[in-house]
Amino acid sequence: MTVPHPPAPPELPLTPPDEAACQATVARLQAAAQPRVVVVGNPNTGKTTLINAVAGTNLKVGNWAGVTVEKREATLRVGDRTVQLLDLPGAYSLSPHTPEELVTRTALLDENPDVILNVLDAGNLERNLYLTLQLLDFRVPLVLTLNLIDEARDKGLTVDAAALSRTLGVPVLETVASRAVGTAGLLPAALGGATLGSGVRYPDAIEHAVGALTGRMAGLPTLPAHAHRSLALSLLEGDPSLRGRLNATGHADLVREADAVVAALNAQGLDPLIEIAEARYARASDLARVAVPQVHARRTFSERLDALTLHPVWGVPIFLALVLLVFRLTFSVAAPFVDLIGGPLQETVAGWAAALLAGVPLARDIVVNAIVPGVGTVLSFVPTLLVLYLAMSFLEDSGYMARAAFLADRLMRALGLDGRAFIPLILGFGCNVPAVSATRTLEHHSDRVLVSMIMPFMSCSARLPVYVIFAAALFPHAGSWIVWSMYLLGMAVAFVFAWLLRRTALKPGGSGVLLELPPYRFPAWRVLWKHGWRRTASFAKRARTTVLVTVAAVWFLLAIPAVGGQPFAQVAPKDSVFGVAAQAVSPLFAPLGFGNWQATGALVPGFVAKEVVVGTLGQIYLGEQAAPPAPLGLLDGVVQAGAATWAAVKASLVALPTVVALPSLGADTSADVKSPLASALAQAFTPASGLAYLVFVLLYTPCIVTVGAIAQEHGRKVAWITVAYQLVTAWALAFLTYQVARALL
Secondary structure (H helix, E strand, C coil): CCCCCCCCCCCCCCCCCCHHHHHHHHHHHHHCCCCEEEEEECCCCCHHHHHHHHHCCCCCCCCCCCCCCCCEEEEEEECCEEEEEEECCCCCCCCCCCHHHHHHHHHHHHCCCCEEEEEEECCCHHHHHHHHHHHHCCCCCEEEEEECHHHHHHCCECCCHHHHHHHHCCCEEECEHHHCECCCCHHHHHHHHCECCCCCCCCHHHHHHHHHHHHHHCCCCCCCHHHHHHHHHHHHHCCHHHHHHHHHCCCHHHHHHHHHHHHHHHHCCCCHHHHHHHHHHHHHHHHHHHHCCCECCCCCHHHHHHHHHCCCCCHHHHHHHHHHHHHHHHHHHHHHHHHHHHHHHHHHHHHHHHHHCCCCHHHHHHHHHHHHHHHHHHHCCHHHHHHHHHHHHHHHHHCHHHHHHHHHHHHHHHCCCCHHHHHHHHHCCCCHHHHHHHHHHCCCHHHHHHHHHHHHHCCCHHHHHHHHHHHHHHCCCCHHHHHHHHHHHHHHHHHHHHHHHHCCCCCCCCCCCCCCCCCCCCCCHHHHHHHHHHHHHHHHHHHHHHHHHHHHHHHHHHHCECCCCCCCCCCCHHHEHHHHHHHHHHHHHHHHCCCCHHHHHHHCHHHCCCHHHHHHHHHHHHHHHCCCCCCCCHHHHHHHHHHHHHHHHHHHHHHHHHHHCCCCHHHHHHHHCCCHHHHHHHHHCCHHHHHHHHHHHHHCCCCHHHHHHHHHHHCHHHHHHHHHHHHHHHHHHHHHHHHHHHHHC
């Protein structure tokens, strides 16, 4: 379909009464030594990617609303000036219906910006321009960037940036942020060329009312001058959040005056809310037709692919198959490196430490018997997490995860939630803590509490090392299937509790949902690597802080004898303080099949962080079974580590083709050669007790930081209730798993 070129709309004179204040803003920008640039745009316009390209930052990018809930800031040099760049959440408008829109509008009011950099999706101009017109009402120098211009052209759109610039009176630039096209000169252009532009000319009655209110504001120095026109329009629209704020800050008279103005308009048969919205939509439509003179309708690649991925029958199986493929990739490619780090490299480092600390027995024992097996075991899973994070980032940045949320919307509604609840739950696969914070994007308090309470059932990445080591030890030919099952079980339990809570304690608040499906994009490799490495580095950082401190504490508890007559650090582990305490609680877990003190003892420090479970298991089992490492020379260690690394590289390359093989169990054969810890676990657990142990680790309290995040968001009562019912659920389902698996396996 082709839309003929419309006649250009007439230039609209706009001379607001606060023009002097606006010009003062321009003068301030020109004189400012450290100008503040706020970046505003709709969700999925590539705004954060643009900031990363401009500022060299590494901010999180996601293909759904709510990834950026709070404003974030970067500082960089542009010529001889230091510029503060403020990234605001994606917002469809400045009428705050969502937390993102409220944060954005508040920042524009309070941050006193010198320039607004408005990022638009060049392929969806009309929708994006509604926000642009609201920004123009703020009377702050503005510059537009038409991002994703390549995708617009792929759709057959011809975007006339010059015509849009002439009509709006502000600079308009074209960028492709993911490939850093057009981003180099963006900030210099913004600082040197941003202008106030011309926005919407509202009906005369509305303009007269705006003039009356802005005139009243001129005598109120506590209100930001650049925002007078926007504030007046918001008051006419009846914005409840703004009215509350003005009443709370001593401007009740202004609110009452606005009410009188609105009443007068109503008496004339005018509804300001409708009049203002219609004027903006009409102006946005006119501008879009000016900027995109011809539209060649073409079925895009995304539309063709969505016919398959969003199919009512095939959509869910495709999602499950993709998740399984991710885990098969994780096992096949990363497993040889896990064995490398957990085996030969760990032995090499232990040998070097034994040689270096031969004259300091206590330090040698701590390093060789606590830090190396504890922290080393945790770090051995860095390759696994790197592969997992890269694969998950690919799904997120390609736009597929937004489809997953869409597929889940029907299930979410059955539970009394909207589809957006699936987004923080998916984020929980990475880490529960930021996922709890992401519940702020949900509209109703009851939704936020409910999702936070079921969030800990979502299997975070810290649990993955436990799954991997037990799968390698007990199910060497079905590892990816075991891990896949754990993730699905966590989701199933979360949904069951959501259903129960919704029908008992947390009644629905009633809400609508807006889910935007961005076009499929092939993520830039540079961006993928940044995301994968950032998340993996965060895991490694915890290993050298939280895990290090915890395994050292466990070592001391293992070194202290519980009865007299035994020297420090020479006591049998089971006779230590840690061993005796673990034996005291182990009968509670006997019905679950893992009533030995080593397994139950490792669960206790797991409250600090789930990675510590494998660290403690490695410390206990390897400390019990392994002979003291022989001192190792530097050259011998390098040769030993080099040979083992080369063997791991070859094994990983050989295993790669099995990722896309038919779902035979042979894809996970890398565990035929087990690491020392996996071999120890294979002797200590049966398949049934190992499965029960995994279920318990999946379902009991994830970590104290997550509990703290829930307490911070919703109070201590909710946090403690969550901890209590998770412990009960973990015990009950682990018991059921053990009884069923024992009968079947």
